[in-house]
Amino acid sequence: MGDPTAAPFEALGQVPIVLYTCLAIVVIAVLVVAGILLLGWWGSLWRNWITSVDHKRLGIMYVVLAVVMLVRGFADAIMMRTHQAMALGEGSGYLPPEHYDQIFTAHGVIMIFFMATPLLFGLFNFVIPLQIGARDVAFPFLNNLSFWLTFAGAILINISLGVGNFGRVGWLAYPPLSGLSGSPDTGVDYYIWSLQLSGVATTMGAINFLVTIFKMRAPGMTLMKMPIFCWSAVVSNALILMIYPVLMAAYIFLTLDRYLGFHFFTNDGAGNPMVWINYVWVFGHPEVYVLVLPAFGILSEVVPVFSSKRLFGYSAMIWALLVILVLSFLVWVHHFFTMGAGIAVNTFFSIMTMIISVPTGVKIFNWLFTMYKGRIRFEPPMLWCMGMIFTFVGGGLTGVMLSLASADWAFHNSAFLVAHFHHTIIGGVVFSYLAGFVFWFPKAFGFKLNRTLGIASFWCWFVGFYVAFFPLYVVGLKGATRRMQHFMDPAWQIYYIVMVVGVFIIALGILSLVLQLILAIIHGCKLKGNLPVGKADPWGDGRSLEWSVSSPPPPYNFATVPQVSTTDAYWQMKVEGKPIKTSGFQPVHMPSNTAAGFWIGIFALILGFALVWHIWWLVMLCFIGAVASFICYSFFGDHDGYYIPAAKVQEHEEAFARIEAKGRKA
Amino acid sequence: MSPTMIKTAQAGGHHDDGSTRILGFWIYILQDLFLFATFFANFAVFSASYSSAETPKEFIDLNFVLIETFILLTSSITYGFAMIGVRKNSVSATRLWLFITFILGALFISMELYEFHHLFAEGAPYLRDAQGNIIPYANGIDDGRGGGIAAYWSAFFSLVGLHGLHVTAGLVVMVCMFVHLGMHGLTARNKARLGCLSLFWHFLDIVWIGVFTAVYLLGVL
Numbered sequence: 001m002g003d004p005t006a007a008p009f010e011a012l013g014q015v016p017i018v019l020y021t022c023l024a025i026v027v028i029a030v031l032v033v034a035g036i037l038l039l040g041w042w043g044s045l046w047r048n049w050i051t052s053v054d055h056k057r058l059g060i061m062y063v064v065l066a067v068v069m070l071v072r073g074f075a076d077a078i079m080m081r082t083h084q085a086m087a088l089g090e091g092s093g094y095l096p097p098e099h100y101d102q103i104f105t106a107h108g109v110i111m112i113f114f115m116a117t118p119l120l121f122g123l124f125n126f127v128i129p130l131q132i133g134a135r136d137v138a139f140p141f142l143n144n145l146s147f148w149l150t151f152a153g154a155i156l157i158n159i160s161l162g163v164g165n166f167g168r169v170g171w172l173a174y175p176p177l178s179g180l181s182g183s184p185d186t187g188v189d190y191y192i193w194s195l196q197l198s199g200v201a202t203t204m205g206a207i208n209f210l211v212t213i214f215k216m217r218a219p220g221m222t223l224m225k226m227p228i229f230c231w232s233a234v235v236s237n238a239l240i241l242m243i244y245p246v247l248m249a250a251y252i253f254l255t256l257d258r259y260l261g262f263h264f265f266t267n268d269g270a271g272n273p274m275v276w277i278n279y280v281w282v283f284g285h286p287e288v289y290v291l292v293l294p295a296f297g298i299l300s301e302v303v304p305v306f307s308s309k310r311l312f313g314y315s316a317m318i319w320a321l322l323v324i325l326v327l328s329f330l331v332w333v334h335h336f337f338t339m340g341a342g343i344a345v346n347t348f349f350s351i352m353t354m355i356i357s358v359p360t361g362v363k364i365f366n367w368l369f370t371m372y373k374g375r376i377r378f379e380p381p382m383l384w385c386m387g388m389i390f391t392f393v394g395g396g397l398t399g400v401m402l403s404l405a406s407a408d409w410a411f412h413n414s415a416f417l418v419a420h421f422h423h424t425i426i427g428g429v430v431f432s433y434l435a436g437f438v439f440w441f442p443k444a445f446g447f448k449l450n451r452t453l454g455i456a457s458f459w460c461w462f463v464g465f466y467v468a469f470f471p472l473y474v475v476g477l478k479g480a481t482r483r484m485q486h487f488m489d490p491a492w493q494i495y496y497i498v499m500v501v502g503v504f505i506i507a508l509g510i511l512s513l514v515l516q517l518i519l520a521i522i523h524g525c526k527l528k529g530n531l532p533v534g535k536a537d538p539w540g541d542g543r544s545l546e547w548s549v550s551s552p553p554p555p556y557n558f559a560t561v562p563q564v565s566t567t568d569a570y571w572q573m574k575v576e577g578k579p580i581k582t583s584g585f586q587p588v589h590m591p592s593n594t595a596a597g598f599w600i601g602i603f604a605l606i607l608g609f610a611l612v613w614h615i616w617w618l619v620m621l622c623f624i625g626a627v628a629s630f631i632c633y634s635f636f637g638d639h640d641g642y643y644i645p646a647a648k649v650q651e652h653e654e655a656f657a658r659i660e661a662k663g664r665k666a
Numbered sequence: 667m668s669p670t671m672i673k674t675a676q677a678g679g680h681h682d683d684g685s686t687r688i689l690g691f692w693i694y695i696l697q698d699l700f701l702f703a704t705f706f707a708n709f710a711v712f713s714a715s716y717s718s719a720e721t722p723k724e725f726i727d728l729n730f731v732l733i734e735t736f737i738l739l740t741s742s743i744t745y746g747f748a749m750i751g752v753r754k755n756s757v758s759a760t761r762l763w764l765f766i767t768f769i770l771g772a773l774f775i776s777m778e779l780y781e782f783h784h785l786f787a788e789g790a791p792y793l794r795d796a797q798g799n800i801i802p803y804a805n806g807i808d809d810g811r812g813g814g815i816a817a818y819w820s821a822f823f824s825l826v827g828l829h830g831l832h833v834t835a836g837l838v839v840m841v842c843m844f845v846h847l848g849m850h851g852l853t854a855r856n857k858a859r860l861g862c863l864s865l866f867w868h869f870l871d872i873v874w875i876g877v878f879t880a881v882y883l884l885g886v887l
Binding site for chain 2 (some may be wrong): 139176208211225242244256267275626
């Protein structure tokens with residue numbers, strides 16, 4: 001067997017798509033960097049963003065990363081679907097099998113770990129401290145470090161596009177295909193190391209947010225008065241804490257198999273590949289809930305605001321979350337009923353899978369009852385929510401179909417399954433996160449995204465989803481398996497062509513979203529980046545604390561820490577008609593910025609690259625570099641923070657009070 | 667940290683409060699426990715998967731491991747004495763007991779490395795052919811001709827090694843703590859740091875008791 005690290009640039013020479021994509025990325029990157037340098041933005045970028053420990057700025061950076069990765073992952077989707085529409089019967093499509101296999105692997109990995117997860121952490125970062133009345137997260141430096149490690153993972157996975165190749169193994173990389181015998185080259189190593197980096201970052205983020213929520217709530221905000229989004233974050237982060245170590249362990253074992261001649265998941269040496277499949281699904285199923293529970297949280301925030309009613313069944317929501325937390329650990333075997341675990345085991349997991357849909361149903365009914373007799377306003381966030389409720393119920397129903405172990409023997413690994421989980425993830429997770437994104441955007445920047453484009457984006461996604469995925473259910477029932485590069489039966493072509501039409505309708509939705517952002521950037525450029533102090537509650541009827549401060553919020557969030565007595569704290573303030581305080585401020589203590597997180601991220605990126613390519617001296621150098629940066633930060637970093645003087649706080653709060661008074665007159 | 671600053675920190679719900687750090691560390695330990703739990707489960711799954719490699723019975727000297735165990739447990743006590751020094755605000759007592767803990771920890775790691783070396787030198791973990799000869803390792807050949815170490819030993823070294831890596835990390839942090847103590851003495855922040863390290867060190871002791879029982883006692887007796 002040859003050297004696994006030979007011919008790193010083979011793909012560039014042989015596959016024109018890869019070559020042009022890489023050229024385009026390099027050109028865009030050079031233009032962006034040159035633009036930043038020519039316009040003299042580097043210093044500001046470094047001081048205000050790269051080294052920032054402000055949770056709001058880190059939140060925005062996470063969202064930017066997620067949007068860029070959404071475009072990357074979606075490009076993969078377009079390629080797969082257009083290829084499949086051509087690769088039936090006599091047609092051979094335009095993607096050779098080994099390239100097609102990399103694309104579906106990259107699509108899955110990027111969408112889950114580098115699109116959904118960063119978007120989730122972006123929303124956590126921006127919203128949670130504001131909702132609980134805190135001035136920052138518990139560990140601001142770790143927050144910055146988490147972002148840069150996620151960033152390093154995202155860059156590493158994209159390097160695989162040009163240098164070497166990516167895994168051809170699917171997003172959970174079953175061995176022995178992902179072992180050294182099935183994947184002797186560097187593809188799986190890129191997969192392992194980019195996910196280890198983002199996994200470490202996600203775990204640190206989970207610790208950070210749990211401590212933030214448990215220790216830094218405003219006085220009076222007991223756990224049962226906390227907004228549901230924060231509750232969903234508690235459950236989601238608790239799940240992360242328990243499942244990411246399992247994934248990390250599985251990757252360590254696979255690494256040892258691949259690098260050091262261990263035998264965990266091999267066919268020989270008494271290894272057992274099925275053990276891996278249990279590990280990744282002990283991770284993988286709760287991971288679905290890691291992503292979707294905060295989506296439920298977002299809906300529980302958005303629906304009351306646009307129905308002008310309080311949330312129906314607040315405590316039922318929380319209990320449903322906690323029940324899902326427990327049950328999510330008892331369903332993982334439904335991903336491999338075909339393993340042959342026996343009737344008793346399959347029956348147990350089949351029943352648990354049906355039961356877990358009950359607390360989810362509770363939530364759906366709570367949103368519906370919140371809307372019932374409410375005065376519903378069809379703003380873009382609400383459209384996303386209603387689209388989510390409608391679509392997610394359908395995805396849940398096909399999930400119940402799949403939960404029947406006996407039926408699953410027919411559905412297993414079919415396109416039906418692929419249609420099902422896109423149904424729940426696009427319908428449940430993506431729609432909700434986009435609802436949260438447009439909902440909190442005016443809080444972050446002080447102005448709303450273009451409404452017409454927002455509505456267009458929703459309808460394109462919504463219609464596009466059904467056109468793209470319902471034919472997939474049909475071909476799945478007809479017998480199409482997932483991850484196939486070519487089908488023999490040309491009669492299926494019409495379904496695949498319809499799917500391509502759906503994909504391009506979704507593309508219009510993404511285009512509308514990007515146009516919204518471009519308009520926002522133009523607006524920001526006109527203001528030369530100095531966003532004026534905006535009013536607190538741009539949607540009207542905001543209920544939780546984040547709507548009580550100016551938009552964008554000042555760096556310190558709350559001039560005085562609010563006293564909370566009810567669930568909807570800001571609603572209560574409005575009812576009581578409390579005036580905004582404009583004098584008698586204390587200086588506010590803030591954490592200092594640091595470059596340590598950025599440098600550790602850079603070292604981690606090169607470390608990952610060196611591990612993929614077996615450059616051992618560079619591995620040592622970067623490992624020591626990363627650890628030394630961390631230690632140096634502990635020795636010499638500025639841990640004391642600084643004070644924002646009371647006068648400055650007063651200046652901001654007076655401007656804010658003027659805006660609010662003007663808004664009330666109008 | 668000056669007293670006024672501590673006051674503001676508490677008033678503003680700010681993050682430099684030691685208790686926040688300790689809670690964060692408890693939660694970190696919880697996640698680390700899940701990592702260890704996976705390694706333990708993995709060891710249990712492969713606890714009889716020797717393939718053509720040797721079983722641990724003839725190769726592991728329980729007395730040697732027992733001494734190792736007592737050294738590590740003793741280091742937990744000495745760390746406790748270091749924490750008493752912290753409570754008494756005595757930098758010298760803290761330093762002395764921290765130093766003794768460090769020596770014991772380093773001794774433990776050295777003994778573990780010696781044991782690993784011994785096992786490999788004896789050839790215990792390697793896959794063998796029908797004649798009992800060690801198969802030379804060939805990257806990625808997956809049909810019994812590839813060599814390498816058997817699943818049991820893979821699980822053995824990864825579990826024991828993970829614990830060893832944690833202890834090593836603890837030693838590195840201890841060295842850093844000497845520098846921190848030298849730079850600022852027993853400040854509130856350094857006390858919180860030592861408190862976290864204390865949690866970590868005792869946690870590793872508890873995990874080791876699990877390793878000693880599951881890997882060594884159950885494996886050899």
